[in-house]
Amino acid sequence: MKEKILLYFLLISFSCFSQTGKLTGKLILKDPENYKKVLENTYIILKTSIKTDSIKVDSDLRFVFEDVKAEKKIKIFISPRNYPINICYMMDLKENEVENVEIPYTSTCPYSKDRNNVCPICSKNDEVLPIIYGLSAGISYKDKDGNPTDKNGKIISKEENEKVKSISGGCIVSDCQPTWFCQRDKLNF
Numbered sequence: 145m146k147e148k149i150l151l152y153f154l155l156i157s158f159s160c161f162s163q164t165g166k167l168t169g170k171l172i173l174k175d176p177e178n179y180k181k182v183l184e185n186t187y188i189i190l191k192t193s194i195k196t197d198s199i200k201v202d203s204d205l206r207f208v209f210e211d212v213k214a215e216k217k218i219k220i221f222i223s224p225r226n227y228p229i230n231i232c233y234m235m236d237l238k239e240n241e242v243e244n245v246e247i248p249y250t251s252t253c254p255y256s257k258d259r260n261n262v263c264p265i266c267s268k269n270d271e272v273l274p275i276i277y278g279l280s281a282g283i284s285y286k287d288k289d290g291n292p293t294d295k296n297g298k299i300i301s302k303e304e305n306e307k308v309k310s311i312s313g314g315c316i317v318s319d320c321q322p323t324w325f326c327q328r329d330k331l332n333f
């Protein structure tokens with residue numbers, strides 16, 4: 145009789161905690177030259193409404209979370225952060241479901257501050273514009289008769305005056321942002 149009661153309680157407690165699923169995934173490394181560093185240092189952080197769990201990636205950069213509470217809006221982060229923008233992934237997990245996610249990951253900032261203005265795709269700089277962050281106002285010069293000039297006072301055509309001289313990068317300044325924009329390849333670098 146005692147055993148029957150015990151079994152009954154076990155069944156109840158099992159059914160209370162059985163609404164879980166499994167989450168598997170893999171980091172798709174965008175800077176494979178940093179593989180070793182990523183393997184040694186990278187954690188996947190999983191946040192549900194009841195707990196936060198973290199796990200190290202294996203040699204294939206895969207990870208598995210067992211018995212994850214089946215619910216909506218489960219959050220996944222990566223530590224150290226993803227570049228250039230730190231992303232938090234949100235997902236829904238159903239009971240007994242096995243969800244597999246592939247997460248693109250760049251472990252270091254792809255933009256170097258001391259990079260020169262030569263585009264890495266076309267290897268030229270004739271179509272390259274500087275990206276200006278923060279509030280910027282266009283500066284234009286005129287001579288005494290109102291003709292548009294360059295900054296040395298040489299008269300230039302209206303078209304030249306209106307030519308875009310820089311690209312606005314917006315007001316948000318982060319620790320990882322591009323300095324140049326190639327108009328030919330539509331590439332920030």
Ligand SMILES: [Zn+2]
Pocket residue numbers: 263264265266267268326327328329331
């Ligand atoms: Zn280019």
